[in-house]
Amino acid sequence: MKLRSLLTSAMALTLSAVLASAPALAQDKFTFRLAETWGPNFPIFGDTTKRLAETVEKMSDGRLTIRIDSANKHKAPLGVFDMVKAGQYDMGHSASYYWKGKVPNTLFFTSMPFGMTADEQYAWFYHGGGMELMQEVYEPHNMLSFPGGNTGVQMGGWFRKEINSLEDLQGLKMRIPGFQGEVFAEVGVNPTNIPPGELYTSLERGTIDAVEWVGPALDLRLGFQQIADYYYTGWHEPATELQFLINKRSWEKLPADLQEILRIAMRSAAYDMLIHSVHENSKAWASIREKHPNVQIKNFPEDVLTAMAEANDKLLAEAAAGDPQAKKIIDSQAMYLKNARNYTDISLRAYLNTMAEINE
Amino acid sequence: MKLRSLLTSAMALTLSAVLASAPALAQDKFTFRLAETWGPNFPIFGDTTKRLAETVEKMSDGRLTIRIDSANKHKAPLGVFDMVKAGQYDMGHSASYYWKGKVPNTLFFTSMPFGMTADEQYAWFYHGGGMELMQEVYEPHNMLSFPGGNTGVQMGGWFRKEINSLEDLQGLKMRIPGFQGEVFAEVGVNPTNIPPGELYTSLERGTIDAVEWVGPALDLRLGFQQIADYYYTGWHEPATELQFLINKRSWEKLPADLQEILRIAMRSAAYDMLIHSVHENSKAWASIREKHPNVQIKNFPEDVLTAMAEANDKLLAEAAAGDPQAKKIIDSQAMYLKNARNYTDISLRAYLNTMAEINE
Numbered sequence: 001m002k003l004r005s006l007l008t009s010a011m012a013l014t015l016s017a018v019l020a021s022a023p024a025l026a027q028d029k030f031t032f033r034l035a036e037t038w039g040p041n042f043p044i045f046g047d048t049t050k051r052l053a054e055t056v057e058k059m060s061d062g063r064l065t066i067r068i069d070s071a072n073k074h075k076a077p078l079g080v081f082d083m084v085k086a087g088q089y090d091m092g093h094s095a096s097y098y099w100k101g102k103v104p105n106t107l108f109f110t111s112m113p114f115g116m117t118a119d120e121q122y123a124w125f126y127h128g129g130g131m132e133l134m135q136e137v138y139e140p141h142n143m144l145s146f147p148g149g150n151t152g153v154q155m156g157g158w159f160r161k162e163i164n165s166l167e168d169l170q171g172l173k174m175r176i177p178g179f180q181g182e183v184f185a186e187v188g189v190n191p192t193n194i195p196p197g198e199l200y201t202s203l204e205r206g207t208i209d210a211v212e213w214v215g216p217a218l219d220l221r222l223g224f225q226q227i228a229d230y231y232y233t234g235w236h237e238p239a240t241e242l243q244f245l246i247n248k249r250s251w252e253k254l255p256a257d258l259q260e261i262l263r264i265a266m267r268s269a270a271y272d273m274l275i276h277s278v279h280e281n282s283k284a285w286a287s288i289r290e291k292h293p294n295v296q297i298k299n300f301p302e303d304v305l306t307a308m309a310e311a312n313d314k315l316l317a318e319a320a321a322g323d324p325q326a327k328k329i330i331d332s333q334a335m336y337l338k339n340a341r342n343y344t345d346i347s348l349r350a351y352l353n354t355m356a357e358i359n360e
Numbered sequence: 361m362k363l364r365s366l367l368t369s370a371m372a373l374t375l376s377a378v379l380a381s382a383p384a385l386a387q388d389k390f391t392f393r394l395a396e397t398w399g400p401n402f403p404i405f406g407d408t409t410k411r412l413a414e415t416v417e418k419m420s421d422g423r424l425t426i427r428i429d430s431a432n433k434h435k436a437p438l439g440v441f442d443m444v445k446a447g448q449y450d451m452g453h454s455a456s457y458y459w460k461g462k463v464p465n466t467l468f469f470t471s472m473p474f475g476m477t478a479d480e481q482y483a484w485f486y487h488g489g490g491m492e493l494m495q496e497v498y499e500p501h502n503m504l505s506f507p508g509g510n511t512g513v514q515m516g517g518w519f520r521k522e523i524n525s526l527e528d529l530q531g532l533k534m535r536i537p538g539f540q541g542e543v544f545a546e547v548g549v550n551p552t553n554i555p556p557g558e559l560y561t562s563l564e565r566g567t568i569d570a571v572e573w574v575g576p577a578l579d580l581r582l583g584f585q586q587i588a589d590y591y592y593t594g595w596h597e598p599a600t601e602l603q604f605l606i607n608k609r610s611w612e613k614l615p616a617d618l619q620e621i622l623r624i625a626m627r628s629a630a631y632d633m634l635i636h637s638v639h640e641n642s643k644a645w646a647s648i649r650e651k652h653p654n655v656q657i658k659n660f661p662e663d664v665l666t667a668m669a670e671a672n673d674k675l676l677a678e679a680a681a682g683d684p685q686a687k688k689i690i691d692s693q694a695m696y697l698k699n700a701r702n703y704t705d706i707s708l709r710a711y712l713n714t715m716a717e718i719n720e
Binding site: 341 | 642
């Protein structure tokens with residue numbers, strides 16, 4: 001053996017000893033490209049991906065970097081599912097119900113009309129089998145899906161005229177997309193979808209009579225409070241949960257510690273968005289109350305709510321009848337909701353009503 | 361230079377090259393000893409510290425280990441503050457309001473009567489200045505304090521006789537500790553504290569007339585549903601937040617990445633406990649409903665609630681008058697609660713009431 005090979009083999013031995021004793025020396029660096037459905041600096045939603053990227057960077061000491069492309073960059077806000085599936089992006093930030101045209105059962109993992117609140121839905125995801133059901137739906141597409149941040153209860157929308165009965169909904173033109181729009185259609189509303197940039201003008205000019213958006217913080221920026229007096233309370237999206245989507249091959253490239261760092265960072269960022277939403281909505285609602293006293297909070301009348309609940313039940317029954325997986329998910333959610341709500345009613349709801357009563 | 365030294369120096373060079381290219385090789389291992397107030401395998405609370413230890417271990421690839429001592433080991437359930445302050449333990453899991461006898465303003469960081477819900481309180485901690493105020497209180501004791509997991513709204517307690525008016529509370533012997541007990545005392549109750557192991561017998565034998573514990577999941581284990589028919593809804597601890605306490609010198613020994621891993625793991629474990637509480641309470645309440653139909657849910661009558669709210673205001677005013685820091689915290693909480701609750705009322709409360717109405 002020549003000196004040179006002896007040196008080399010000694011060095012190799014040393015190296016492998018180091019590698020064995022310090023497994024974290026599998027110190028490869030990884031960059032995950034993330035496509036988000038939102039434009040750049042979109043409040044609350046966009047803060048969630050930024051928060052994720054920052055905490056992952058710090059926790060991994062720079063070994064995992066998340067590079068965020070907003071919609072202005074990738075030009076395909078509703079192409080996130082396909083881009084992550086194809087591996088064009090390692091991960092995405094979007095909402096599961098956007099994919100229902102492609103994969104119908106993705107509908108169930110965002111928020112359902114008359115469904116669970118955020119806390120109840122997280123409990124269903126993490127303790128009630130929800131994560132497993134969601135994975136069953138995403139598995140054939142080689143992706144992992146995780147909760148991606150909650151908006152809390154979305155408001156029922158801005159109306160220019162008061163709704164006093166089912167009659168008032170007949171033929172009403174309303175911006176309300178997706179399954180929620182289908183429920184509204186069942187009770188006589190004419191649902192339309194209009195790009196965000198045109199909503200204000202459409203409502204002002206009477207092209208539409210009502211618009212559902214998110215809640216005070218995001219609604220305030222679009223200015224509806226200037227042209228609509230009636231702000232209805234929510235029933236249709238009680239706990240809108242965004243989604244982190246991850247390409248499975250990208251995920252499997254990560255060592256176990258970085259997988260756990262990413263998993264916990266996503267979980268924490270999702271909860272954080274719920275709390276951030278509470279904060280921003282509280283501020284925005286205080287501002288609307290102060291500067292726009294014209295705005296009145298209304299609940300939909302009981303006949304409207306009952307009709308919408310029946311329409312919702314009918315549409316769910318149809319979905320369940322045609323698809324055993326849909327039935328399994330719908331049944332799981334209904335059963336979980338029943339017990340969880342019985343408890344929410346004697347704890348959180350009772351407390352909030354007690355406080356409202358003594359503050360009257 | 362002899363072959364041997366040549367080899368050694370070549371190996372050293374190789375090693376230092378490896379070390380330089382992989383900064384995370386500052387791979388010192390750390391063990392944090394954690395003292396928890398609870399006994400071993402205490403449900404929900406104890407699951408929180410276990411979950412923290414597991415995620416920290418995985419995320420750090422074994423570089424940070426948390427070793428948990430339950431109360432049976434350290435024998436000082438209410439000594440956690442002192443032990444962590446002295447550096448006898450690196451961290452603790454307990455509740456801030458336990459230290460009010462030592463440091464009065466620690467009272468404000470767990471849950472206050474008629475105060476914020478869990479979501480509102482997290483928003484106050486993370487966006488409304490709560491973390492900074494808490495740190496101001498713990499700073500002189502060389503500790504960091506972080507939210508440590510929420511129970512959700514605690515139930516108002518088990519009563520053997522129905523409470524129909526303020527009159528019925530006069531001289532009533534009730535297990536209810538701390539500040540909440542002081543509020544009850546102001547309206548005529550005789551508050552006592554009794555070790556958990558003796559609660560059932562005390563209630564059964566009439567040594568006490570009522571007992572406040574936590575919520576269905578933890579109450580069920582103590583068996584009160586067998587001997588008390590009236591289960592009152594909560595007002596006194598709407599969002600009991602446990603606490604992670606960390607000795608500042610221990611914290612400062614950690615490199616930045618491990619600090620961030622620990623910070624995010626604590627944050628996530630705290631939220632997780634809220635969700636876990638929803639799950640376990642829902643299950644337990646379903647079981648009580650099924651097996652103990654004698655149990656009736658009651659709200660305290662309005663005159664009782666109004667008197668307790670006034671007593672609470674009076675005690676807070678006294679605390680604020682004597683201590684500028686207490687005043688600052690009380691004012692911050694009151695102001696935050698006002699805006700947050702106005703929003704909760706039009707979103708979560710409105711939704712829960714809508715659902716209750718259509719399900720009637």
